[in-house]
Amino acid sequence: MPAAEGGDSRDLPQQAPLWYADLHIHSRYSRATSPLCTLKHLAAAAQRKGIALLGTGDFTHPGWMATIRDTLEPAEPGLFRLAGRKADGEAPGVPNPMPVRFMLTVEIATIHSQGGRVRRVHHVVCVPDLDTAEALNRELGEIGNLNADGRPMLGLSCRNLLEIVLECGARRGVRTVLFPAHIWTPWYAALGSKSGFDSLQACYGDLVEHIFCAETGLSSDPAMNRRLSSLDRFRMLSFSDAHSPEVVGREATRFSCTMNYDTLFRAVQGVEQGFEGTVELFPEHGKYYLDGHRKCDVCWQPVETRKHEGRCPQCGKPVTVGVLNRIEALADRRQPAKIPLDAPFRALIPLRTVVAQMLGMKTTGGKRVQARCRQILSTLGPELPLLDTLPIEEISRRGEPALAEMIGRMRRGQVARSGGYDGLFGTVRIDEE
Ligand SMILES: [Zn+2]
Ligand SMILES: [Zn+2]
Structure with missing residues (x-):
């Protein structure tokens, strides 16, 4: 793979006013993903959607990392493109496709016990170069089996994973970023009803100041999150969590800044202009908006769940408490607040x-x-x-x-x-x- 040469933007449009990023996706090495999740198919899908910057997903997986090394080459600082640009014209039928850039990203699952409960939380980690990715992989490989799944499961606290990610970047003099994934998903999220916490502070402890953004997930939109004052300082991002090329970009984050790794995260942080809000599914569209039991055909609004004290009348077990209910439980505002940090978002079908x-x-x-x-x-x-x-x-x-x-x-x-x-x-x- 050729060495990075301080960035190259020869084939980006001169003044791209608005572009879309999707930083949370998976490769074919993650469980329950399409065999079509290859870099070329994902890039072609991104072009059809109008996604200019795509996460690679799964960089902790040795097989996927080998593919990344073989298939991508450095582009703008901290970003990559398909080597030889073969696939730039491979979105048949879309006029003037934007070239697609990649960022090295991975979703990591942590599982640990805290406060007498098992906590399962998903996080997205981003790094700017292959050597940092490899250094992080070596460390995480000591803790769990990175070969088992493109989204590895590690027996670690959220705080300790964050510490490893930050220290790996600090040692190498680069910025590494971790943010909580789909924060409201009942089973696998920082604020989820089944195995999460009541605040990001409780989740990441003394290191929470290093968290500056969070992924809202399909079943919530930025406004819903603004009912919690504890989330006021976090930028709300949206990505697809795609397990197949067709759904790449079903949610995405808009930017207008220069396309490179550090600029993007400075824009997300709010120290630089260029964050332009998100495009979303309608939150009702998501898989965990309301409460209920799929097998028992029970679907409830939060008020009905409270009336039944959370028990399914069919099977007697607690229903799966969805995102709307969970947000209401933790909210300290009746209506979403207007936060200066926010930019407009739009719900799409x-x-x-x-x-x-x-x-x-x-x-x-x-x-x-x-x-x-x-x-x-x-x-x-x-x-x-x-x-x-x-x-x-x-x-x-x-x-x-x-x-x-x-x-x-x-x-x-x-x-x-x-x-x-x-x-x-x-x-x-x-x-x-
Ligand atoms: Zn996840
Ligand atoms: Zn049931």
């Missing part, structure tokens, strides 16, 4: 869901839906800018008046929602009236 509804189809995976999506992308460009920012009149003028109407309604929040629960995705449809 994936294009294939919009198109399936437009065609009157029940499922999003059929050939007709796929063909129509391809046709739309070929005239209107990548998915996220289309759903998020392309002027409605322009969508209409370029031959898609029906789609323009639907996207307009989606942007105004004219949607019917039924909340997900206990691992079952919710549904969100654009109102037809």
